[in-house]
Amino acid sequence: MELGPIWRALIRNKSSYILIALQIAATMALMVNAVSIIQERTRMMSRSSGTDEANIFQIYSMSFDPAQDYQAMVAADLDAIRGFPGVANAVVTNSLPLRQGGWSQDLKTEPGTDNEGSGVAIYFVDEHGVDTFGLNLVAGRNFEVTDVSWFDPDAGPRWPGLVIITEAMATELFPDARPADTVGKTAYIDNDIPVTIIGVLEKMQAPWKDWAGVERSMLVPMKRGDGFARYVIRAEPGYRDELIPQIEQMLAERDTGRVVDGAATMTEIRANAYLEDSAMIKLLVFIVSLLTAITSLGIVGLASFSVARRTKQIGTRRALGAPKAAILRYFMLENFLISSVGVVSGAVIAVGLNMWMVQRFNLTPISWYIIPVAMIALWLVGQCAVYGPARRASLVSPAIATRSV
Amino acid sequence: MLTMQNVSMVYRTESVETHALRDFSLEVDEGEFVSVTGPSGSGKTTFLNIAGLLEEFTSGTYKLDGKDTNSLGDTERSRLRNEKIGFIFQSFNLIPELDIFDNVDVPLRYRGFNAAERKRRIDHVIDMVGLGSRKKHLPSQLSGGQQQRVAIARALAGEPRFLLADEPTGNLDSEMAESVMQLLEDINSKGTTIIMVTHEPNLAARAKRNIFVRDGRISTGEPELQVAVGG
Ligand SMILES: Nc1ncnc2c1ncn2[C@@H]1O[C@H](COP(=O)(O)OP(=O)(O)O)[C@@H](O)[C@H]1O
Ligand SMILES: [Mg+2]
Numbered sequence: 363m364e365l366g367p368i369w370r371a372l373i374r375n376k377s378s379y380i381l382i383a384l385q386i387a388a389t390m391a392l393m394v395n396a397v398s399i400i401q402e403r404t405r406m407m408s409r410s411s412g413t414d415e416a417n418i419f420q421i422y423s424m425s426f427d428p429a430q431d432y433q434a435m436v437a438a439d440l441d442a443i444r445g446f447p448g449v450a451n452a453v454v455t456n457s458l459p460l461r462q463g464g465w466s467q468d469l470k471t472e473p474g475t476d477n478e479g480s481g482v483a484i485y486f487v488d489e490h491g492v493d494t495f496g497l498n499l500v501a502g503r504n505f506e507v508t509d510v511s512w513f514d515p516d517a518g519p520r521w522p523g524l525v526i527i528t529e530a531m532a533t534e535l536f537p538d539a540r541p542a543d544t545v546g547k548t549a550y551i552d553n554d555i556p557v558t559i560i561g562v563l564e565k566m567q568a569p570w571k572d573w574a575g576v577e578r579s580m581l582v583p584m585k586r587g588d589g590f591a592r593y594v595i596r597a598e599p600g601y602r603d604e605l606i607p608q609i610e611q612m613l614a615e616r617d618t619g620r621v622v623d624g625a626a627t628m629t630e631i632r633a634n635a636y637l638e639d640s641a642m643i644k645l646l647v648f649i650v651s652l653l654t655a656i657t658s659l660g661i662v663g664l665a666s667f668s669v670a671r672r673t674k675q676i677g678t679r680r681a682l683g684a685p686k687a688a689i690l691r692y693f694m695l696e697n698f699l700i701s702s703v704g705v706v707s708g709a710v711i712a713v714g715l716n717m718w719m720v721q722r723f724n725l726t727p728i729s730w731y732i733i734p735v736a737m738i739a740l741w742l743v744g745q746c747a748v749y750g751p752a753r754r755a756s757l758v759s760p761a762i763a764t765r766s767v
Numbered sequence: 768m769l770t771m772q773n774v775s776m777v778y779r780t781e782s783v784e785t786h787a788l789r790d791f792s793l794e795v796d797e798g799e800f801v802s803v804t805g806p807s808g809s810g811k812t813t814f815l816n817i818a819g820l821l822e823e824f825t826s827g828t829y830k831l832d833g834k835d836t837n838s839l840g841d842t843e844r845s846r847l848r849n850e851k852i853g854f855i856f857q858s859f860n861l862i863p864e865l866d867i868f869d870n871v872d873v874p875l876r877y878r879g880f881n882a883a884e885r886k887r888r889i890d891h892v893i894d895m896v897g898l899g900s901r902k903k904h905l906p907s908q909l910s911g912g913q914q915q916r917v918a919i920a921r922a923l924a925g926e927p928r929f930l931l932a933d934e935p936t937g938n939l940d941s942e943m944a945e946s947v948m949q950l951l952e953d954i955n956s957k958g959t960t961i962i963m964v965t966h967e968p969n970l971a972a973r974a975k976r977n978i979f980v981r982d983g984r985i986s987t988g989e990p991e992l993q994v995a996v997g998g
Contacts, residue, residue, distance in 0.1 A: 364876050370864075371862075371864040374905075608885070675863075676860070680821075680845070680876065681821055681848060682849065682873055683845050683846065683850070683874050683877040684848020684849075685842045686841060686842075688877060737946060760822075761816050763854065764815065764856060767810070
């Protein structure tokens with residue numbers, strides 16, 4: 363290969379090439395870090411909430427008549443919703459995963475105020491909770507009708523002694539036990555009220571997607587009977603969208619004195635929770651594409667200029683026996699060398715930038731393989747960009763050598 | 768070794784047709800030193816370009832070493848230029864960003880020689896043109912005469928049988944021109960065929976055979992005209 367002389371010629375003209383190499387380096391550094399952030403966000407966004415998101419939606423009912431018997435109203439609403447054609451199951455609860463608002467408390471393995479507890483998200487549900495959310499109970503049992511009590515809004519929860527927790531919470535409380543083996547163990551809520559773990563869920567996310575303990579959740583067998591009732595409904599597959607207005611109408615008609623509102627599918631709730639992340643991803647993709655486009659235009663421009671400037675030299679090389687392919691290869695190799703300087707310094711800058719961002723903004727370090735992938739991508743971009751000018755160079759006539767230019 | 772029969776070359780642009788060569792017929796034997804003179808625009812460079820396979824022509828036949836060049840593709844023509852033909856240009860055509868060593872190396876790399884063979888040949892020809900101490904110099908650091916000697920070294924490195932020179936002394940003062948001419952005579956005496964286009968009658972006269980070109984044709988038997996030729 364003729365890398366040696368191409369490299370020496372480049373070095374003698376370095377001022378013409380240093381800018382484009384820097385541009386490639388900057389593109390590389392930005393691309394690597396952007397991809398790393400995109401990866402991180404995508405990984406967060408693709409976490410499962412543990413629920414049957416595609417078929418679940420919520421609706422809430424607000425009543426303002428203090429004389430009304432809310433427990434009777436909720437019980438009758440639930441019967442009506444569960445009996446509605448197309449509804450798989452329904453539950454009255456306080457929140458749902460990804461909603462970004464909910465109830466959390468500390469659980470402890472020893473009673474008392476001195477020791478540290480672990481935060482856990484609490485969902486108040488009845489015996490239909492596990493089925494309505496589409497949760498996977500991997501050990502123990504579900505609640506029974508007799509386990510469930512009403513939640514007195516004025517007195518606060520009187521903790522029924524039974525709970526179901528997620529595997530992540532089980533491991534958090536009892537790091538040495540297999541999650542399934544925590545069934546039967548006791549934990550303490552409100553410092554010293556004992557609750558017995560009767561079941562373990564494979565997965566159910568807390569309502570806060572950014573919380574470090576997002577996988578730690580707990581089901582408590584209680585129903586709220588007050589003026590505000592949040593119904594979470596799981597439709598039979600394919601019925602979700604048509605059910606929403608039907609259920610809204612049905613609830614409104616059953617009691618004209620209340621407001622029925624807040625209809626939202628879990629798909630919408632998820633999109634809303636990750637709005638900022640998906641906007642960030644779009645922005646980064648846009649910036650990286652733009653930068654890559656500008657860089658490849660720069661390569662095209664510089665290569666075209668350098669071909670035009672070296673027309674006579676190209677003709678001379680042809681006269682001395684270079685076939686067209688050798689001229690094409692010359693410019694491709696030259697671009698490869700410039701790009702190499704760019705991507706190698708870009709890799710160094712990228713790692714430095716990432717180390718700084720990891721410290722400063724608590725980002726995850728780059729996965730090492732992004733660097734070679736980005737290098738190859740930018741090499742390819744460079745080769746594609748330079749192909750046009752290089753091909754034009756290969757078409758320069760050898761007769762140029764003797765014609766004065 | 769070179770046979771042209773009725774070669775014509777017409778350059779066409781939108782508005783004009785230029786007949787640069789008309790029924791040009793010529794035979795050059797192995798070992799000859801042929802000078803080509805003629806007025807400016809008479810077709811000398813066109814002839815040299817065709818002879819050197821730099822350009823294709825409009826009609827006629829051109830055989831190089833008995834091989835009809837009409838049927839050759841670009842790759843084969845490039846290979847023949849590389850192996851059989853050495854070029855020397857009026858403005859030297861050294862590659863400005865390569866040093867002397869790398870300049871002489873250019874055709875050898877296209878030839879595919881290994882590094883040791885290339886180095887042996889480069890050292891040999893650079894010494895031969897008397898520039899052994901300048902290998903790491905850039906062309907811009909040499910005088911015109913020295914640059915042309917580098918170009919001659921580059922043309923000779925592949926040991927071509929056939930050297931084509933288009934006004935090789937045109938950009939040199941008479942002293943430098945003389946040293947280049949001596950070099951060419953020396954090379955010819957070792958068996959390399961040379962065709963040299965020149966404007967200078969006294970240099971042309973030193974060739975073993977003179978050709979006078981006018982209006983794209985060879986005109987014969989008018990030696991007195993040669994003396995009258997100029998720029
Ligand atoms: N590429 C070209 N396009 C059009 N006309 C050309 C071209 N090259 C040469 N010519 C014309 O062909 C004629 C012969 O040119 P050339 O062979 O360069 O003459 P010389 O070398 O004897 O001065 C001139 O009239 C010149 O203008
Ligand atoms: Mg000429």
